[in-house]
Amino acid sequence: MFRSLTGFGHFISVERGFMLFMISLGATFLIEKNLSWFQAIYLGFIVFCGWCGVDAMNNIYDVDLDAQSDPVRAEYTKDIGRIGVCVSILFCALSISLGIITWIPLVPVLTLIGILVGVLYSVPPFRLRQTICKPLVNLSVGAVPVLMVAALSSVFSASVISLVFLIGATTAVNSLWEDLADYASDSNSRARTMPIVLGFERGLYLTIVMGYCLIPFMVLVGILFRLNTLYYLVFSALVAYMSLRLIQKRSVLFGKSRNNKESMHKLGETLAKDFVIMAIIQTTNLMLSSYLAL
Numbered sequence: 001m002f003r004s005l006t007g008f009g010h011f012i013s014v015e016r017g018f019m020l021f022m023i024s025l026g027a028t029f030l031i032e033k034n035l036s037w038f039q040a041i042y043l044g045f046i047v048f049c050g051w052c053g054v055d056a057m058n059n060i061y062d063v064d065l066d067a068q069s070d071p072v073r074a075e076y077t078k079d080i081g082r083i084g085v086c087v088s089i090l091f092c093a094l095s096i097s098l099g100i101i102t103w104i105p106l107v108p109v110l111t112l113i114g115i116l117v118g119v120l121y122s123v124p125p126f127r128l129r130q131t132i133c134k135p136l137v138n139l140s141v142g143a144v145p146v147l148m149v150a151a152l153s154s155v156f157s158a159s160v161i162s163l164v165f166l167i168g169a170t171t172a173v174n175s176l177w178e179d180l181a182d183y184a185s186d187s188n189s190r191a192r193t194m195p196i197v198l199g200f201e202r203g204l205y206l207t208i209v210m211g212y213c214l215i216p217f218m219v220l221v222g223i224l225f226r227l228n229t230l231y232y233l234v235f236s237a238l239v240a241y242m243s244l245r246l247i248q249k250r251s252v253l254f255g256k257s258r259n260n261k262e263s264m265h266k267l268g269e270t271l272a273k274d275f276v277i278m279a280i281i282q283t284t285n286l287m288l289s290s291y292l293a294l
Helices: 001-012 014-032 035-063 064-070 071-080 085-102 104-122 134-153 158-181 181-186 192-196 200-223 230-247 262-290
Strands: none
Touching: 014 035, 014 134, 014 158, 014 262, 035 064, 035 071, 035 085, 035 104, 035 134, 064 071, 064 181, 071 085, 071 158, 071 230, 085 104, 104 134, 104 192, 134 158, 158 192, 158 200, 158 262, 181 192, 181 262, 192 200, 200 230, 200 262, 230 262
């Protein structure tokens, strides 16, 4: 039973769905500037269901690619068969229905846009996940939930737009890390992702630089929304952790081991997993800090 639950969690990418749920909660508290728990959880559930539906559909079409990059998910996707399509449709329908119930037209419209972009991500003949445009597609993954909160609250101030850009940029950078982890399968399928176009080594360096470029934007959001010291402490700890990891692996990045492709690929996979965990922690930090700031 535990194995089935684990496989299902991989199938709908529940950890990233949770990350978007936390983004919705934090964005609601920041934009509304009060503890709108019902509204925050409701929007979070819309986003969570939409993500689960879209990612389930993507995993169905990416099963051959996942056989190399995520064999556990690939095995479960094959075992579940046609039921996986029903699961995907059910989650998407639930997300759209919940959006319609709000009676604010922009909310279901944004939900539909998010699902449409998500479907184009992996469904043939588009398969945008195998193109250099993948980070731009993933930008919408983080931006749409915040825009939904802004639409429900009818607030589109400069600080809100900066939050939209920050969260969107974070998910875009996260997609670059995913490309590093999926390099082998993408290369075999003749994809044209960033690491393949630039080369794995340049792609790794670019991704690291892009990750550090997020730091001033994270600080800016903290200033604009007057977040407390806890926000900066947790964020500083995450930056320090990643920096220490890079220092620890400096021989692979800059030393003689950089010519060892296997070591570089393993490092990319390790950093990709680290970044997902860090992104979840940071979104939780944003939610808690916005809660404590009220």
